[in-house]
Amino acid sequence: MSIVSTADFFKGMFVIYKNEPHQIVEFQHVNPGKGSAFVRTKLKALKTGKVQEFTYKAGDTVEELPVETHEMQYLYPEENAFVFMDNYSYEQASVSKNLIGDFVKYLKTNDTYQVLLHEGDAVGIRIPKKVRLRVTEAEEGARGNTVVGGTKTVVVETGARVTVPLFIKEGEMIAVDPATGSYVERA
Amino acid sequence: MCAGTGLVSRSLIREKIRDCEIFSTKSRLNSRLFLFVCYNTNMKTWEKLKHDPRLWGRYALREQVLREIRMFFYKKNYHEVETPILIGHPPAESYLDVFETTLLDRRKNPKNMYLSTSPEVALKKCMVAGIGNCFSLTKSFRNTEVGDRLHNPEFTLLEWYRVGATYIDIMKECEVLILDVLERVIPAVKASKTIQYGKEKINLTSPWKRLSVQEAFQVFANVDLNEFFDIRKARVIAKKKGYTVADANTWEELFNQVFLNEVEPHIEKNRPVFLYDFPKAVGALAKTKTDDPRFVERFELYIGGLELADCYTELTDWKEQKERFEKELLEIKRLGKTPYSYDEDFIEALKAGLPASSGIAMGIDRLLMLLTNTNNVADTLLFPIDELV
Numbered sequence: 001m002s003i004v005s006t007a008d009f010f011k012g013m014f015v016i017y018k019n020e021p022h023q024i025v026e027f028q029h030v031n032p033g034k035g036s037a038f039v040r041t042k043l044k045a046l047k048t049g050k051v052q053e054f055t056y057k058a059g060d061t062v063e064e065l066p067v068e069t070h071e072m073q074y075l076y077p078e079e080n081a082f083v084f085m086d087n088y089s090y091e092q093a094s095v096s097k098n099l100i101g102d103f104v105k106y107l108k109t110n111d112t113y114q115v116l117l118h119e120g121d122a123v124g125i126r127i128p129k130k131v132r133l134r135v136t137e138a139e140e141g142a143r144g145n146t147v148v149g150g151t152k153t154v155v156v157e158t159g160a161r162v163t164v165p166l167f168i169k170e171g172e173m174i175a176v177d178p179a180t181g182s183y184v185e186r187a
Numbered sequence: 188m189c190a191g192t193g194l195v196s197r198s199l200i201r202e203k204i205r206d207c208e209i210f211s212t213k214s215r216l217n218s219r220l221f222l223f224v225c226y227n228t229n230m231k232t233w234e235k236l237k238h239d240p241r242l243w244g245r246y247a248l249r250e251q252v253l254r255e256i257r258m259f260f261y262k263k264n265y266h267e268v269e270t271p272i273l274i275g276h277p278p279a280e281s282y283l284d285v286f287e288t289t290l291l292d293r294r295k296n297p298k299n300m301y302l303s304t305s306p307e308v309a310l311k312k313c314m315v316a317g318i319g320n321c322f323s324l325t326k327s328f329r330n331t332e333v334g335d336r337l338h339n340p341e342f343t344l345l346e347w348y349r350v351g352a353t354y355i356d357i358m359k360e361c362e363v364l365i366l367d368v369l370e371r372v373i374p375a376v377k378a379s380k381t382i383q384y385g386k387e388k389i390n391l392t393s394p395w396k397r398l399s400v401q402e403a404f405q406v407f408a409n410v411d412l413n414e415f416f417d418i419r420k421a422r423v424i425a426k427k428k429g430y431t432v433a434d435a436n437t438w439e440e441l442f443n444q445v446f447l448n449e450v451e452p453h454i455e456k457n458r459p460v461f462l463y464d465f466p467k468a469v470g471a472l473a474k475t476k477t478d479d480p481r482f483v484e485r486f487e488l489y490i491g492g493l494e495l496a497d498c499y500t501e502l503t504d505w506k507e508q509k510e511r512f513e514k515e516l517l518e519i520k521r522l523g524k525t526p527y528s529y530d531e532d533f534i535e536a537l538k539a540g541l542p543a544s545s546g547i548a549m550g551i552d553r554l555l556m557l558l559t560n561t562n563n564v565a566d567t568l569l570f571p572i573d574e575l576v
Contacts, residue, residue, distance in 0.1 A: 018429060029334070029335070030447065031283075031332075032443045032446060032447060032451075035440075035443040035469055036281075036443065036522075037282075038444065038447055040447065053448075053452070055447040055448050057430075057436065057440050059435075060431045
């Protein structure tokens with residue numbers, strides 16, 4: 001375990017908070033009126049998925065959790081978790097639903113993801129910058145319709161709804177930014 | 188197109204559009220190009236406005252607010268002062284980072300200059316000179332204040348000073364000003380006395396709630412400030428609460444950590460709250476309370492969770508001011524921030540005699556967040572910093 005200062009914080013980092021493993025899901029620097037610097041964080045408890053706020057003094061130290069990354073294939077959902085498998089060792093890992101968060105709606109069977117493990121326990125997956133998904137339901141876009149804001153909503157193979165330009169057709173592959181849920185490009 | 192970062196390169200967009208092969212004439216390129224930019228979140232404000240003219244509403248409100256604020260003070264015979272933005276000596280305030288620049292004379296001899304962090308010192312010099320009640324509605328600059336929803340390093344600050352007034356008088360005037368501006372620019376407020384901000388319906392009925400820092404600590408954090416003032420006890424209390432306490436931590440840090448974690452989040456959001464009487468360690472330019480020297484006469488105004496204004500009865504004692512500045516300069520050095528020499532001319536002005544007065548600073552961009560019901564200060568600006576760098 002290594003000790004890090006608030007200056008080394010980054011989004012997605014795993015730390016110990018109140019003796020429990022947490023992930024930093026958000027942080028920002030704050031200066032209260034007439035005061036020194038602080039770092040306001042949102043911490044997600046790995047065991048419960050509960051998110052809470054904590055404000056550190058700038059320069060406070062925390063323990064960083066060592067996390068290993070394993071490339072694993074997503075197999076199937078369980079009641080409150082998702083099962084992944086390492087294609088070399090055939091080891092399986094189950095990642096609880098609340099640790100994947102909003103990304104759930106883009107999770108695609110048989111795709112490979114970076115699963116994060118701490119002491120053998122899966123603590124989350126690395127969210128990719130974009131995901132490639134097939135459009136399964138799309139209305140016919142009116143050709144030449146140049147009305148400002150010409151967009152439509154389509155359904156992709158994982159069930160998520162995405163707002164896309166009118167020219168996207170059913171069966172096409174598109175890239176989506178999971179952080180914002182927005183259309184990036186044809187893929 | 189750099190996916191993930193959300194940044195868009197125009198040449199790449201053009202390339203993508205060519206790929207799409209859904210138009211042929213050059214004249215259609217611009218509208219298509221424009222549409223394509225719409226799919227990305229990083230549209231510039233002018234592009235968003237061109238795309239959706241309804242957004243002008245926010246900026247129309249900004250114009251009206253600036254006009255109504257000026258009208259409010261003109262009617263009360265306040266002088267409007269154009270304070271300098273380019274200055275040689277900022278007031279020493281260790282919690283702020285300044286912008287540094289270089290002034291060259293005709294022979295190109297350099298001199299360090301700074302962008303003003305607030306119009307305070309200039310206004311006080313005018314008060315010493317005898318201007319009377321005055322205000323300034325100006326741009327101020329604070330470095331490093333980027334990357335969050337409440338700050339823009341260049342921002343619009345209103346400061347006003349009233350001769351013979353205490354911070355309690357300013358509390359009332361501040362309430363009257365905000366209500367006056369709100370009712371004039373959003374007529375519905377006049378009848379309903381409420382404003383919607385996010386999930387909160389804020390009740391603006393006078394008089395607004397006043398809560399002392401001491402009460403707030405007791406109620407929200409279960410901390411008795413009488414005990415907490417003793418740094419040894421403060422360390423014990425902070426440790427017991429689970430905070431990391433290092434030897435180097437100052438009392439102000441312990442105080443503010445409890446404040447930020449346990450007090451500020453609980454300040455009521457459904458009505459305006461004046462939080463008043465702050466410990467001396469967090470009131471660099473405020474007058475000490477006569478009946479309790481552990482506190483200074485200072486208040487902050489919170490509306491809907493936004494800290495909108497900061498006021499104090501002004502410190503007029505030049506010796507104390509000089510001591511505080513020197514202490515702040517040491518702190519600036521310790522923190523490794525941009526060093527500068529403090530404004531000695533200001534100490535000279537105080538020696539000449541600043542009339543007993545109170546002053547307040549109000550963040551106009553945040554006031555506009557409240558009025559336009561937006562969650563990010565960037566949404567109130569035509570040219571937020573992210574679009575300029």
